[in-house]
Amino acid sequence: MRSHCKSMQDMPNVLKSSGLSIWFRRGAGSSVRGRALLWVCALGLALPAIAAMPPGEKVARGSNCFSCHAVGHKVVGPAFVAVAQRFAHQPGAKAVLVHAVKFGHVGTWGNIPMPPHPDLTAQQLDEVISWVLSIRPAAQPAAAVVAKTYHYTVDGKAVTLDFPVFRPGTKKVTPTVFRGYELFNSYCFRCHGEDATGSEYAPDLRQSVLNGMTEAQMTQIAMEGRKAKGMPAWAGFFSPHDLKAIYEYVAGRTYHLVGQGDPPE
Numbered sequence: 240m241r242s243h244c245k246s247m248q249d250m251p252n253v254l255k256s257s258g259l260s261i262w263f264r265r266g267a268g269s270s271v272r273g274r275a276l277l278w279v280c281a282l283g284l285a286l287p288a289i290a291a292m293p294p295g296e297k298v299a300r301g302s303n304c305f306s307c308h309a310v311g312h313k314v315v316g317p318a319f320v321a322v323a324q325r326f327a328h329q330p331g332a333k334a335v336l337v338h339a340v341k342f343g344h345v346g347t348w349g350n351i352p353m354p355p356h357p358d359l360t361a362q363q364l365d366e367v368i369s370w371v372l373s374i375r376p377a378a379q380p381a382a383a384v385v386a387k388t389y390h391y392t393v394d395g396k397a398v399t400l401d402f403p404v405f406r407p408g409t410k411k412v413t414p415t416v417f418r419g420y421e422l423f424n425s426y427c428f429r430c431h432g433e434d435a436t437g438s439e440y441a442p443d444l445r446q447s448v449l450n451g452m453t454e455a456q457m458t459q460i461a462m463e464g465r466k467a468k469g470m471p472a473w474a475g476f477f478s479p480h481d482l483k484a485i486y487e488y489v490a491g492r493t494y495h496l497v498g499q500g501d502p503p504e
């Protein structure tokens with residue numbers, strides 16, 4: 240296999256025999272093909288294995304994802320199988336995760352940030368996230384892959400959430416919750432009340448959470464708005480992550496984990 244890589248002249252045969260010729264021919268010139276070949280050779284991977292690999296996994300291997308992630312277990316970042324499970328039934332999960340990988344993210348899985356990936360194209364992001372979301376747990380003990388939950392006690396009552404309100408081992412809120420506080424009190428408070436306490440203009444969103452409104456539902460209502468009733472549409476103004484932050488802040492207020500005013504950061 241490696242011997243094919245020694246000479247550029249061997250290249251077309253290598254590619255043809257592997258069924259990859261169409262893929263590479265889309266490239267405009269020989270320099271593109273040359274680069275593609277060098278890439279293949281540098282990795283020292285068998286071409287048939289690459290051909291069989293889903294496009295999203297190819298993107299992950301060509302980028303730096305595997306320096307922090309593995310499919311089945313936590314490294315610096317969460318196991319990809321855990322990401323797939325956590326977002327399995329969330330509408331709009333793909334957009335949320337594309338945004339996280341593109342711009343970087345922190346706070347969902349702990350306090351280590353994932354750096355942004357400005358170099359990935361929209362198509363590469365789409366492919367890599369589709370692949371991550373397609374990963375199903377292998378036959379492992381289910382406990383190893385259940386989505387993480389966070390347990391708090393407030394006034395003797397147990398509260399379990401699927402996101403952290405505080406940085407591990409502290410009383411300081413996560414950057415996401417703090418951002419939610421800032422956004423809420425900049426954009427939502429004038430109708431929904433300062434610190435999410437409700438007002439005569441619009442419902443108390445803590446009550447909405449108590450009534451069972453999920454993050455996905457709140458995001459959807461906030462994105463679409465209810466214009467006839469005076470609730471503006473925020474799509475295009477807020478990213479899904481901004482709305483996630485607002486939801487986490489409101490939920491923190493709902494369960495008395497976050498008080499009024501500036502939460503400790």
Ligand code: HEC
Nearest residue numbers: 302303304307315316339344345346347348349351352353
């Ligand atoms: C330097 C380490 C690092 C690299 C490189 C990295 N990640 Fe991450 N990733 C993390 C950490 C840490 C988190 C958890 C962030 C959080 O808690 O919100 C994470 C979270 C994620 C999530 C879940 C995001 C969420 O909102 O829950 C996805 C999906 C993901 N990474 C995919 C990727 C992909 C795809 C790549 C490569 C293009 C990549 N990561 C590269 C460290 C990394």
Ligand code: HEC
Nearest residue numbers: 426427430440441442447457460461465468469470471485
């Ligand atoms: C200009 C006033 C106004 C602003 C600003 C506003 N809302 Fe609303 N919102 C409303 C009104 C009025 C309703 C009630 C609509 C109805 O009766 O269906 C509402 C309803 C909602 C609901 C549905 C609640 C439920 O239980 O059905 C959500 C969720 C919501 N708003 C989120 C937000 C978020 C998040 C923000 C800030 C990004 C925001 N709103 C900003 C006026 C506003």
